[in-house]
Amino acid sequence: VTRLLALVWPALRAPDAEGAAFDAILDRLDDLSPRIEAVDRGVALLDITGLGPLLGEERRIAARAVALARGIAPLPVKAGVGDNRWLAVLAARLARLERPDAPAAFLAIPAREGATALAPFSLDLLPADPATRARFELFGLTAMGQLATLPQSAVGAQFGPPGERLQALARGQDPRPLIPRRRPEWLNARATFEPPAQGITEIALSLRRLVAELCDTLRARHLAPGRARLDLHLEDAPSLTVELALPEPTLEPDWIARLLIGRLEQVARERSAEEGPRIIAIGLAFDRLADPATRQLPAFEARVGRWEELRWSLERLTMRFGEGRLWRASHDRPSASLAEHRARLVDL
């Protein structure tokens, strides 16, 4: 029997909540189970199957998870355990604090007893649309148990496939598997300069070498970075960090190094006009590692990263052909009678 632990942090589900804390909590929970899914912001699902002999009963496992999470952020949390993701998340939703100042609420739906446990609960807990809800009422169905005991064919005939899915949930069944997140991984490389380097041009070669080294390592593992971070450790000055988010995982050392240098020059220009401090060391890190070959794009949805991909291509073209050679056509007055008034070229 699979047992899943759902953890819900109501404070992290607020629209203005910071996402960094949740990511840090997930990283910390890796200590408890390698199979963790971030269902939504502020909702995590952990596979705790078979952890009993090691960590004790489910309440103790949940308490351990809560303790790990509170080490990052002392926020109130609701924990629930069930046989599948529906039951676990529902248990977390239904969990109530035993005392107002308790750090966590806990509720477990016993193994293989999902249907029995759910029977008295209201159908309002099901993720049904308002029209289906209204039709449930029309048929006099108010409790999960009533829906669960109806023949599946009758429910299918009246409510269609969505109704059958809702009935399965009312019976405590949910076939959706837990999809574990990929454990975040950073790949690092570092170069030191003795004597310290005088300017950005002096570190360019070393940076290119570091990028190539990391790309080679990743190529052997059939992975590519989605983000690069460059740290400049300076003499008598605070470190300088630039980050480069790549719109798609790429293994092109030249472009990555050039873009990093480009960003660095931009940041250095903004920081001070005069000659900057000397550079003692550089640190390069890659993360958001992904398989470049198996990246799939949704067929029927708008491509989320499309503009970012375009920006990336344009940036590469600018690098290749130099500044001031690319423009964007802006269609300001498409219905203007003179062609030259319909659009204008804007410097990128």
Add this chain to the structure above:
Amino acid sequence: VTRLYLDHPLIQVEADASGTPLRLRLDGETHGEVGICNRWRVDDDWWREPTARSYFKLVTRDGLLCIIYFDEMRGTWHLERIFD
């Protein structure tokens, strides 16, 4: 694909009495036997910088398809667009 000439280069055009182009000279080459595909006028911006142009979309014997116009304010012919 068309190429829009935003700088509207001057061209030499031989026109008949009604102002319809008969021959045009472009990049040192003369294109004759002009066939007019379409013609229209644009009068615009009279309140600011008046524009009065007679536009011609034309095709020549040697296959050049383009849009030219006669600037009636200046009395000059210009090339606006060439179709591939």
